[in-house]
Amino acid sequence: xxxxxxxxxxxxxxxxxxxxxxxxxxxxxxxxxxxxxxxxxxxxxxxxxxxxxxxxxxxxxxxxxxxxxxxxxxxxxxxxxxxxxxxxxxxxxxxxxxxxxxxxxxxxxxxxxxxxxxxxxxxxxxxxxxxxxxxxxxxxxxxxxxxxxxxxxxxxxxxxxxxxxxxxxxxxxxxxxxxxxxxxxxxxxxxxxxxxxxxxxxxxxxxxxxxxxxxxxxxxxxxxxxxxxxxxxxxxxxxxxxxxxxxxxxxxxxxxxxxxxxxxxxxxxxxxxxxxxxxxxxxxxxxxxxxxxxxxxxxxxxxxxxxxxxxxxx
Amino acid sequence: xxxxxxxxxxxxxxxxxxxxxxxxxxxxxxxxxxxxxxxxxxxxxxxxxxxxxxxxxxxxxxxxxxxxxxxxxxxxxxxxxxxxxxxxxxxxxxxxxxxxxxxxxxxxxxxxxxxxxxxxxxxxxxxxxxxxxxxxxxxxxxxxxxxxxxxxxxxxxxxxxxxxxxxxxxxxxxxxxxxxxxxxxxxxxxxxxxxxxxxxxxxxxxxxxxxxxxxxxxxxxxxxxxxxxxxxxxxxxxxxxxxxxxxxxxxxxxxxxxxxxxxxxxxxxxxxxxxxxxxxxxxxxxxxxxxxx
Numbered sequence: 001x002x003x004x005x006x007x008x009x010x011x012x013x014x015x016x017x018x019x020x021x022x023x024x025x026x027x028x029x030x031x032x033x034x035x036x037x038x039x040x041x042x043x044x045x046x047x048x049x050x051x052x053x054x055x056x057x058x059x060x061x062x063x064x065x066x067x068x069x070x071x072x073x074x075x076x077x078x079x080x081x082x083x084x085x086x087x088x089x090x091x092x093x094x095x096x097x098x099x100x101x102x103x104x105x106x107x108x109x110x111x112x113x114x115x116x117x118x119x120x121x122x123x124x125x126x127x128x129x130x131x132x133x134x135x136x137x138x139x140x141x142x143x144x145x146x147x148x149x150x151x152x153x154x155x156x157x158x159x160x161x162x163x164x165x166x167x168x169x170x171x172x173x174x175x176x177x178x179x180x181x182x183x184x185x186x187x188x189x190x191x192x193x194x195x196x197x198x199x200x201x202x203x204x205x206x207x208x209x210x211x212x213x214x215x216x217x218x219x220x221x222x223x224x225x226x227x228x229x230x231x232x233x234x235x236x237x238x239x240x241x242x243x244x245x246x247x248x249x250x251x252x253x254x255x256x257x258x259x260x261x262x263x264x265x266x267x268x269x270x271x272x273x274x275x276x277x278x279x280x281x282x283x284x285x286x287x288x289x290x291x292x293x294x295x296x297x298x299x300x301x302x303x304x305x306x307x308x309x310x311x312x313x314x
Numbered sequence: 315x316x317x318x319x320x321x322x323x324x325x326x327x328x329x330x331x332x333x334x335x336x337x338x339x340x341x342x343x344x345x346x347x348x349x350x351x352x353x354x355x356x357x358x359x360x361x362x363x364x365x366x367x368x369x370x371x372x373x374x375x376x377x378x379x380x381x382x383x384x385x386x387x388x389x390x391x392x393x394x395x396x397x398x399x400x401x402x403x404x405x406x407x408x409x410x411x412x413x414x415x416x417x418x419x420x421x422x423x424x425x426x427x428x429x430x431x432x433x434x435x436x437x438x439x440x441x442x443x444x445x446x447x448x449x450x451x452x453x454x455x456x457x458x459x460x461x462x463x464x465x466x467x468x469x470x471x472x473x474x475x476x477x478x479x480x481x482x483x484x485x486x487x488x489x490x491x492x493x494x495x496x497x498x499x500x501x502x503x504x505x506x507x508x509x510x511x512x513x514x515x516x517x518x519x520x521x522x523x524x525x526x527x528x529x530x531x532x533x534x535x536x537x538x539x540x541x542x543x544x545x546x547x548x549x550x551x552x553x554x555x556x557x558x559x560x561x562x563x564x565x566x567x568x569x570x571x572x573x574x575x576x577x578x579x580x581x582x583x584x585x586x587x588x589x590x591x592x593x594x595x596x597x598x599x600x601x602x603x604x605x606x607x
Contacts, residue, residue, distance in 0.1 A: 056413055103595050110352050110412050111594050114545065118591035121542070125584045244420055251417070281432045287424025291404055294418045 003312040007258075010313070011176060014259060015169050022161050031157060034164040036262075036269050038226050039245075041171035043253070043261030045218030046246035051256035052179060053211040054191030058113045059120025060246050062100070063216040065127065065238035066093040067223030072233035073133060075142055083149045086224050093220020094213055096123075101212030105205060117243070124238040139234025147231055160229050167225045168262070171218060176258050178214065179314060187211050191256075219246075241283075248286060251293045254300030258314050263301055319453035324572045330460045330529070332567025333467035334522045336560050338540050339547040340474060341518030343559040346548065348491045348511045351405065351415050355422040356519055357541025359397060362426060363389045363520025364441075364532035365434050371441045379444035382528070389524045390517035396426075397516030398509045405512070406505060423537075430534045443528035463525045470521060471560065478556070487511060542583075543570070546590045552599055 018037070025033060042064055049055045070092025074080040080088065104115045128136045147154045154163055178184045186207050189197045198204045227233045236242070245268070246261075253264025271289070276282035293300070299307060306313040342356045366389040371381035400422055408414045445462075448455040478484040490497045490507045498504050519540070523532075530536070543566065551562030566586070573582040 056416075058416075103591070106595050107598060110416065111598055113413070113416060114352070114549070115591045115594050118587045118594075122584050122587040122591070125580055125587065129578070129580045129584060247417065247420075279432060280436075281428035283424045284428035284432070287421040287428060290421030291418050291425065294414045294421070295404065295407055298414075 006312050007176070007314050010310075011172055011258065014262075015165070015172070018165055018168070022158070022165075027157070030161060032269065032273070034157075034161045034229065035226075036265050037164040037168035038222055038229060039249075039269070040262040040265040041167055041225070042219050042222035043246045043249040043265050044171045044175050044258075045215045045220075045222060047250045047255060047257075047261045048175060048178065048187075048218065049211055049215040050247070050250055051254075051260070052184065052191060053187045053208060054194075055208065055211065056113055056247075057104075057116040057212075057215075057243075058240075058247070059100075059116035059118070059123075059243050060215075060219055061238050061240070061242035062120040062123040063093045063097060063219035064223035064226075064242060065123060065235075066096045066216070067220030067225075068227045068233045068237055069127065069134065070220065071224035072140070072142055072227045075146055076140060077133065079146075082147060082154070082228055086149075086221075086228060089224025089227070090217055090220045093223065094217045097213045097216025097220075098209070101209045101216070105208050105212065117240070120238070120243055121240070124235065124240075127235045127238050134233075134235065137235045139232055139236070142227060142231045142233065144231060147228060154229055155231060163229060164225070167221065171221070172258065172262075174218065176314065179258070183207065183210060244286070244290075248290055248293075250300070252289065252300055254302030254304070254306070257300070257302040257306060260300055260302035267301070319451070321572070322451075323454060323456075324576075325568060326456060326460070328568035328570065328572055330463055331570055332564045333464045334526045335540070335543055335547060335567045336563035337467050337470060337522035337525070338519045339544040339551070339559050339563050340471065340556060341515035341522075342544045343548045343551070343556060344474075344518070345512055345515035347556070348487055349405075349410060349508050350412065351410055351512070352412065352419070353512075353515065354416060354419040354541070355400075355426060356515070356544060357537030357539075358423050358426040359393050359516035359537075360519040360523045360540045361430065361532075361534060361537035362393045362396065362516075363523035364527045364536060365430055365534070366392050366520070367524040367527050368434075368439050368441050368532045378442035382441070382444040382524075385441070385524050385527075386521070390520040393520035394513035394517035398513035401509045401512040406508070410508075427534055427537065434532075434534060436534065438531040438533040440531045441527045459528060463529070466525055467522070470518070474518070475556070483510075542587070546586055549590050550593055 018033070021033060022030070042060075045063070046057070046060050049057055067089040069089075071085045071089035074088055075082070075085045100116065100119050104112055104119065107115050127134045134140070144155050152159050152163075154160055179188065186197065186202050189202070190204055190207060194204060223237065226237075249264035249268050250261050251264070252267055253262065254260030268286070268289070271285055272282050275285045297304065302313065338356070338360055341359075342353060345351055345353050345356075367385035370385040370388050371378070374381035374384050404418050404422065405415055408418055443457070443459045445459060447458045449458050449461075478487065486497075486502055486507055489500070489502060490504055494504060522540070547562045547566050548559055550566065551558035551560070570582065570586070
């Protein structure tokens with residue numbers, strides 16, 4: 001088999017496995033997996049920027065929140081239907097990505113990390129400031145009756161699972177396609193050597209901006225889908241913690257791999273799920289994993305797998 | 315109260331904020347200046363200082379001044395030791411690679427914060443001020459302890475300045491900051507200097523926390539605000555420039571005190587974070603500094 005065929009077969013098998021799990025899993029894990037698949041799209045969005053373009057943002061929660069509130073606020077206050085609201089959420093994240101990218105990409109390295117962190121903090125504080133509409137930390141529940149697309153009730157657990165799977169498959173297909181386009185190839189070249197790419201005549205700024213926008217749109221899709229499927233939007237999702245989570249997931253799963261973000265999300269989700277049953281200080285686990293990863297496993301789980309067993313894994 | 319006395323009260327509060335902020339930010343700036351490490355866990359060292367101060371004060375008993383004096387001594391030493399160990403175990407092994415150290419210090423942040431949550435608990439606890447005399451202005455009474463905070467901060471900053479400019483250790487630190495390789499070639503134990511500087515930076519944050527803890531209670535989440543404000547100060551003042559950091563701390567502390575009195579504190583924070591982002595984008599060397607990040 002050629003490498004492309006292998007990779008298509010592998011990722012197809014993952015989606016098929018997730019379809020099969022719908023029938024096999026008990027209710028609790030079934031619900032968890034739906035959540036994980038939606039959050040994995042957030043991790044994939046983060047990975048486009050971090051794993052494939054080499055840009056580390058510490059403020060991705062602003063894009064997740066833009067999607068979440070881009071969908072939630074018009075549904076709540078303007079009575080917009082779910083389908084256009086989903087589009088509105090993605091567009092909100094896309095626009096924010098373009099604006100933030102345009103400014104933040106004038107910096108590099110550590111400054112880029114701090115600038116994105118600060119913009120994200122400003123978005124978080126803005127959500128709190130307009131508490132009258134957003135209900136701040138407390139958040140608001142999106143009415144169950146409005147959570148339906150084309151007559152399919154998305155609050156029903158089976159429908160919700162397949163909706164999450166559909167969005168997950170879209171994320172997988174988009175990132176898989178992206179890295180094989182000329183645009184994606186240039187992004188990887190920028191990650192490997194920015195100066196050389198510039199010297200070869202590519203517009204580095206435009207490509208990086210494209211990466212930020214694509215990454216923001218995927219993160220926004222995830223945020224909007226999360227609000228729609230689980231019926232809640234709150235300021236916690238815009239806090240620093242939610243900017244750190246995708247970094248954790250991607251580092252754990254393997255930066256610069258297609259399936260890595262999903263694997264990392266599964267592991268971290270269950271690690272926190274299990275440890276929060278034992279102690280209220282569950283973020284301790286997240287901190288320890290983060291330190292251990294930077295020290296010992298820079299490639300992440302899938303990165304190691306690729307290095308040892310499956311060198312064809314994109 | 316009239317506008318005049320109101321403004322006077324706001325500036326007094328602002329001066330206390332500025333004093334504590336200057337100490338915390340100088341710690342962050344020192345670590346960045348010498349090691350080129352952006353320490354995201356700095357706020358947690360501040361919190362650790364406050365928590366240790368509460369521990370020491372509650373075990374000391376007797377007059378509150380005894381506990382406070384002991385805390386002033388023990389909290390920075392304990393915090394500095396924790397930081398030096400973290401440097402030795404984690405940062406050194408990352409070779410101080412800028413991006414990986416940021417990720418690792420984020421990990422440290424959660425480890426310290428959550429460990430304190432598990433041992434110290436979620437309550438906010440006060441430490442009694444060493445003395446409690448009020449001074450009466452025509453319009454309001456004001457605690458003399460707050461004047462002590464300002465004085466102590468100035469004295470400590472003076473001490474840091476003397477350490478940097480007048481001692482052998484200061485010379486070694488400046489040499490390492492200027493050129494790590496050359497310092498190594500001159501047999502300066504750079505590893506040990508780094509561990510000491512990281513410890514010193516954390517100890518300064520802890521000192522600031524001990525000073526503030528009689529005014530503001532010790533809590534495991536108290537590290538967030540000082541971290542954000544120190545970042546703002548260090549970036550506006552120019553990274554690694556001590557004088558710029560102090561000027562910016564006074565500027566930010568005073569305006570934070572005054573703006574928060576007249577406007578919504580959330581709005582003040584939104585403006586401050588956006589300001590930092592824009593300063594980094596358009597003037598990366600800071601308002602006073604010469605070197606870009």
